[in-house]
Amino acid sequence: MxxxxxxxxxxxxxxxxxxxxxxxxxxxxxxxxxxxxxxxxxxxxxxxxxxxxxxxxxxxxxADRPELIRQVTLEVMNRIVKLAETALAEEPDAFAALRRFVHGATEERIGALCPILSADCERIASALTVERARLERAVEAIVERGRDAGLLRPDVTPADILIALSQLTRPLPGSRRLNLDRFVGRHLELFLDGLRTPARSPLPGAGATFDDLKRRPPTTTTPTA
CATH class of the missing domain: 1.10.357.10 (Tetracycline Repressor, domain 2)
Structure with missing residues (x-):
């Protein structure tokens, strides 16, 4: 019993x-x-x-709202890392691997989450150290494969790709009630076409680096009388 x-x-x-x-x-x-x-x-x-x-x-x-936000961020980051690693492992064509990763990562809408994450970015960044390193390695490998195959323009960096994904998925001011998802695919293909070689024109300035993505914007202080 x-x-x-x-x-x-x-x-x-x-x-x-x-x-x-x-x-x-x-x-x-x-x-x-x-x-x-x-x-x-x-x-x-x-x-x-x-x-x-x-x-x-x-x-x-x-425990609180910031903890929930951090968990959401970790979940999204894990999925994006898996997308990059899977595209790298399963796609024999270099540009197909890049396209698969870019389209999959766009669906995570990381740009829409960025304004929310910025309020707690230090603690979020410390919780994502391992995932960030995995993502950097995978995206760098995808970009290098594209360059070696002569399919990707040489002046594009892996960090350029991640910045562009964030910008392409960031809602326009006052547009939350609009169905902007129907435009994302169009703009994504325009972006991908711009990555191909031969390039139509040189890119201005230096390419972004992973260190650029980790830097916080300078804190502004109010001058005292």
Whole structure:
């Protein structure tokens, strides 16, 4: 009898853990969608409704809003890293690998998340050290393969690619209610065509570096009398 009770109790605990894990995944997915759709002004109530849980469930999994934002960022970064590594491993054509990564990464809408992440960028950056290094290696390998194959213009850097992806997925001011997704594919193909060699014109200035992406903008101070 005791063994049966112990087994039942263990099974109950496993179900609770599985339910908790599914709730956490739903919250993170709902938060990402809500941040992309509504921006920084989205409330936890909206996220909870989208996830189909109560506010108390959110606070059981995440201590505060910044913690939820960091988890969303980690989830998005993990998916982008996997996209880059998979494209590199599975696409024999160099430019096809770049196209596959760029299109997949664009769907993550990282540009829409950037304004939200900037408020907590130091803690987010420290939590993403490993993922950032993996992404840099994978994107650099994709770019080098494109150059070696003579398909990618030589003055484009891996960091240029990541900056462009952020800009292409950043909503225009006052445009959140418009369906801008239908334009992203068009603009993405224009961008990809511009990456091909031979280049029609030289690019001004120096290419971006990964260190440029890690630098914070200078803090402005109000002069005192």
């Amino acid at each position: 005791g063994a049966v009770s112990t087994t039942a109790a263990r099974s109950h605990v496993q179900r609770l853990r599985a339910d908790a894990s599914r709730n956490r995944e739903r919250i993170v997915a709902a938060a990402r969608e809500a941040f992309v759709e509504y921006g920084a002004e989205v409330t936890l109530d909206q996220i909870a409704r989208r996830a189909g849980v109560g506010n108390a469930t959110i606070y059981r999994h995440f």
